[in-house]
Amino acid sequence: DVKVTQSSRYLVKRTGxxxxxxxxxxxxxxxxxxxxQDPGLGLRLIYFSYDVKMKEKGDIPEGYSVSRxxxxxxxxxxxxxxxxxxxxxxxxxxxxxxxxSSNQPQHFGDGTRLSIL
Amino acid sequence: AQKVTQAxxxxxxxxxxxxxLDCVYETRDTTYYLFWYKQPPSGELVFLIRRNSFDEQNEIxxxxxxxxxxxxxxxxxxxxxxxVVDSAVYFCALTGRGSTLGRLYFGRGTQLTVWP
Numbered sequence: 523d524v525k526v527t528q529s530s531r532y533l534v535k536r537t538g539x540x541x542x543x544x545x546x547x548x549x550x551x552x553x554x555x556x557x558x559q560d561p562g563l564g565l566r567l568i569y570f571s572y573d574v575k576m577k578e579k580g581d582i583p584e585g586y587s588v589s590r591x592x593x594x595x596x597x598x599x600x601x602x603x604x605x606x607x608x609x610x611x612x613x614x615x616x617x618x619x620x621x622x623s624s625n626q627p628q629h630f631g632d633g634t635r636l637s638i639l
Numbered sequence: 640a641q642k643v644t645q646a647x648x649x650x651x652x653x654x655x656x657x658x659x660l661d662c663v664y665e666t667r668d669t670t671y672y673l674f675w676y677k678q679p680p681s682g683e684l685v686f687l688i689r690r691n692s693f694d695e696q697n698e699i700x701x702x703x704x705x706x707x708x709x710x711x712x713x714x715x716x717x718x719x720x721x722x723v724v725d726s727a728v729y730f731c732a733l734t735g736r737g738s739t740l741g742r743l744y745f746g747r748g749t750q751l752t753v754w755p
Binding site: 531553555562563564565567570580610612614616626627628629630631632633635 | 648682686730742743747
């Protein structure tokens with residue numbers, strides 16, 4: 523079974539702090555994703571990565587950055603946390619889409635509920 | 640552009656009732672995949688099904704069934720004889736051949752509550 527592990531289930535930080543959210547997967551997946559989930563808005567893609575040191579912006583990258591130094595780990599960084607970044611953050615991973623016919627589902631972690639005070 | 644609409648924000652049913660969750664999608668791609676995920680209160684999204692655009696056969700898995708209709712761009716999900724454990728948020732998602740690296744486009748989700 524694929525296991526995607528997020529370092530914290532709950533996190534409370536203060537405005538202006540630099541915040542790190544960590545995600546580790548154990549299935550040697552190339553693709554990794556960070557989403558945020560807000561009531562009524564569903565899941566919105568922040569950043570994704572298809573290889574070590576590679577990253578792509580999603581739909582809402584402002585205020586965030588990411589790091590992928592190792593294949594199994596994908597970190598989301600809030601450079602200077604603000605209250606509007608209070609949210610549920612979900613990490614996912616999937617096999618590479620080398621051909622469209624082999625499209626694979628994404629596997630998700632349990633989520634990190636982040637509160638910025 | 641890819642878009643998924645789940646018009647039902649919340650649905651409440653009583654145990655043993657059947658319930659259908661609607662999903663309507665938009666895509667210019669002729670080749671695409673549709674997905675359903677379940678998010679129980681614990682938070683983790685659980686993959687339920689993947690269907691490609693060339694396979695319009697309906698699928699049944701136990702109490703779950705999926706009705707894919709390209710003519711109406713819909714991929715609806717029916718739970719038969721619902722149970723309290725089915726209470727969750729359900730997401731429909733889409734990826735098309737034109738999507739970057741298989742990224743998924745999610746609907747806003749439907750909160751299903753099954754009362755005992």
